[in-house]
Amino acid sequence: MIKIRGLHHHFKIGKKGDQREVPVLKGVTLEVGKGEIVAILGKSGSGKSTLLHILAGFMLPETGSVMVNGKETSILKEADQADFRLENFGFIFQNFQLMPGLSAFENVELPLKIKGMDEKERKIKVGELLEKVGLHQVSGHYPNELSGGQQQRVSIARALITDAPIILADEPTGSLDSETEKEILLLIQSLNKKLGLTFVIITHDEEVAAVADRQYRLHDGELVKGGQRYAV
Numbered sequence: 001m002i003k004i005r006g007l008h009h010h011f012k013i014g015k016k017g018d019q020r021e022v023p024v025l026k027g028v029t030l031e032v033g034k035g036e037i038v039a040i041l042g043k044s045g046s047g048k049s050t051l052l053h054i055l056a057g058f059m060l061p062e063t064g065s066v067m068v069n070g071k072e073t074s075i076l077k078e079a080d081q082a083d084f085r086l087e088n089f090g091f092i093f094q095n096f097q098l099m100p101g102l103s104a105f106e107n108v109e110l111p112l113k114i115k116g117m118d119e120k121e122r123k124i125k126v127g128e129l130l131e132k133v134g135l136h137q138v139s140g141h142y143p144n145e146l147s148g149g150q151q152q153r154v155s156i157a158r159a160l161i162t163d164a165p166i167i168l169a170d171e172p173t174g175s176l177d178s179e180t181e182k183e184i185l186l187l188i189q190s191l192n193k194k195l196g197l198t199f200v201i202i203t204h205d206e207e208v209a210a211v212a213d214r215q216y217r218l219h220d221g222e223l224v225k226g227g228q229r230y231a232v
């Protein structure tokens with residue numbers, strides 16, 4: 001499903017004329033199969049977000065190859081990247097990134113509107129998904145009327161609504177207390193099992209990474225394998 005080969009990336013820092021190159025990824029190779037949960041651990045600044053941004057096509061790698069569903073994404077044109085991303089990836093962020101002026105229902109509905117799905121079909125699809133993630137009773141609430149865990153459930157539903165097969169999660173429980181973290185990790189595990197979704201989770205938290213089938217650690221620009229799965 002995902003095949004990353006020999007990924008190198010550096011950033012240039014400092015003022016023009018006095019710039020320094022900082023290597024962040026130094027030959028990252030990773031394969032993720034359909035229906036797997038893979039966690040990428042790493043300290044702050046180790047390059048986790050950089051790797052995720054390259055995987056999602058927000059950034060081009062300096063060298064290396066990123067294949068998603070058999071397609072080399074680094075050669076796609078910018079407009080095609082956006083379509084490819086919408087079709088293949090759903091995103092979950094630490095700070096939820098919900099639209100404050102839209103209800104839970106409308107936040108989840110938005111990607112379908114963008115895709116041009118008709119209203120009747122949208123209402124049915126969103127209603128079913130909100131039920132699956134346990135939010136049907138608060139579907140009319142605005143983000144500021146929801147708890148952190150409920151907001152993250154909305155953002156998970158929004159990530160799933162377009163039927164993208166791969167969910168990229170960036171510190172998905174980073175803003176939540178430990179009880180709510182467990183709930184969200186259980187939801188991720190159950191969606192993985194029931195819907196066969198593939199998850200790539202980046203985190204600095206060992207407990208979050210422990211829900212994954214495989215864990216890797218980004219260290220000195222390279223991925224090191226380690227860790228074992230446990231049930232929450």
Ligand SMILES: Nc1ncnc2c1ncn2[C@@H]1O[C@H](COP(=O)(O)OP(=O)(O)OP(=O)(O)O)[C@@H](O)[C@H]1O
Pocket residue numbers: 011012013024042043044045046047048049050051204
């Ligand atoms: N646009 C940029 N320009 C210059 N340097 C950058 C840029 N983006 C990231 N970096 C540097 O690259 C390194 C990796 O950053 P990255 O955000 O990928 O790390 P991270 O592991 O996701 O960190 P965190 O856990 O704190 O979010 C850091 O040293 C950072 O300062």
